[in-house]
Amino acid sequence: MFRKFFTIFGTIGIFVGFVALVIAMGSLRPKPELQEPEIAPPSVFFTVAKSKSVTLDVSAQGEVRPRTDISLTAQVSGQIVSTSPEFVNGGAFEKGDTLIKIEDAPYRAAEAAARARLAQEEAEAALARRDYEELGLDDDPTDLTLRIPQLEQSRAEYRARKLDLDRTTIRAPFPGRVRERIVGVGQYVAPGAQLGRIFSTDVAEIRLPLTDNDLAKLGLPLAFTETEDNPGPAVYMTATLAGKTHNWVGRIARTDGAIDAATRQVIAIAVVDDPYGAGSDDGAPLAMGLFVEATITGKPYENAIVLPRSALYGRDRVYTIADDDTLAEHQVAIVSTDRDTITVASGLNEGDRVVTSPLRGAGDGDKVSPADPLDDIPGSRTSEEPAPSATASNITSGE
Known part of the structure; x- marks a missing residue:
């Protein structure tokens, strides 16, 4: 019994002594030092700002229209006796050319009769004045005594008959072409009665829709109208005819004075002088x-800086x-902003x-780690680069 008791307590004593030894050894081990973790500054890419002269061109599309498009209308009645060889669809004519001739015999007779009545009335008026003067009256004669109303009526009738005779000849009011x-x-x-439709060819107009941002690039206000001292910006137009690309040069002559309520855009009117002659492209x-693509030369900015859009x-x-x-x-x-760059x-x-x-949470005054700079940033056309499709020397003078 004593042996059994001794064995149990001896085992317990050995276990307690082992635990005490482990605790004692653990207390003798040096404690680890607490250190704050070091956070590395975020790595960022950058580009070096380079200033240059930048021209912000604006692209638009529009349809070519004549400045004047009218219907020819008869002002007198009669039978058409002749037409000009150019009075056909697509025919070209100059200002003052005779396009249509209406039979004028009745109007010549009426004009001759009115002229005879006028001559007779002038003689009657002269005789009335002489008779009055021979009477030796001191009072001034009345207009009716001198037959002045009758004379004026005869003159008016003669002018009307002469005007009717002139209207038997339909002349072109401007240089142009026959539409129909x-x-x-x-x-x-x-x-x-309608005789046909004609349009002018002295000036062609192209209506180009522009946004508010486009107007800022061009430096154009609402209700702009060009003057000799303030000409509009140059416009370079391209279109494909018969499989070949052609180019024309014009200018912005004016802008609408109101914003379109549906599109919130402003219409700028580009003009090309003599589009069928000197303003044509190799004939x-x-x-x-014609529907054309237009590039409008924008306002030049000196010392502008072009950056990737990711910098914004x-x-x-x-x-x-x-x-x-550190960041600033x-x-x-x-x-200017576009898909890839800002100016x-x-x-x-x-x-x-x-x-x-991206800055990954960094802000003004925070430390960063600069990476390699970016090169070859896409940007707006510099002023040293040629304008598209044509040179500025081809721009026609103001109207």
């Missing part, structure tokens, strides 16, 4: 109804990397390191 011929020789027409006229934070904020590799926030004046007019300096990658 409606009547022919032998046809009887009444006053108000290819800027034909009416919010509406007008960018970040630069200072000499001590800048508010910039943006004059900054002010707010940055030449040589600034502009951040072009």
Whole structure:
């Protein structure tokens, strides 16, 4: 019994002694030092700001239209006795050319009769004045005594008959072309009858829709009208005719004075002088109804900076990397944005390191780790680059 008791307590004692030994050894082990973890600054890409002269061109599309498109209308009745060989669909004519001739025999007779009545009335008026003077009366004679009303009536009738005679000849009011011929020789027409449709070819107009941002690029206000001292910007137009690309040069002559309520755009009217003659491209006229692609030369900005669009934070904020590799926030004046780039007019300096990658929570004054700079940034056309499709020397003078 004693042996059994001794064995149990001996085993317990050995276990307690082992545990005590382990605890004692653990207490003698040195304690680890607590250290704050070091957070590495975020790595960011950047580009070096380079200033240059930038021209912000604007692209638009539009249909070529004549400045004047009218219907020829008869003002007197009669039978058509002749038409000009150019009075056919597509025919060309000059200002003052005779297009249509209406039979004038009745109007010649009426004009001759009115002229005879006028001559007779002039003689009657002269005789009335002489008779009055021979009477030796002191009072001034009345108009009726001198037959002045009758004389004026005869003069008015003569002018009316002469005007009717002139209206038997339909002349072109401007240089142009025939859009549609409606009547022919032998046809009887009444006053108000349509004879055909013609349009002018001295000037072609192209209506180009522009946004508010486009107007800012061009430096154009609402209700702009060009003057000799303030000509409109140049417009370079292209279109394909018979499988060949042709180019024409014009200018912005004016803009609408109101914003379109449906599209929120403003229409700018480009003009090309003599589109069928001097304004044509190697004999290819800027034909009416043609749909053209237009590039409008924008306002030049000196010392502008073109950046990748990824450099923009919010509406007008960018970040630069200072000499001590900390971030600095800048508010910039943006004059143009597109899918890939932004163009900054002010707010940055030449040589600034502009951040072009996400900041991962970093902000103004935070430390960053600059990565390699980006090169070959796409941007707007510089002023040294040639304008598309033509040279500015081809721009015609103002109207």
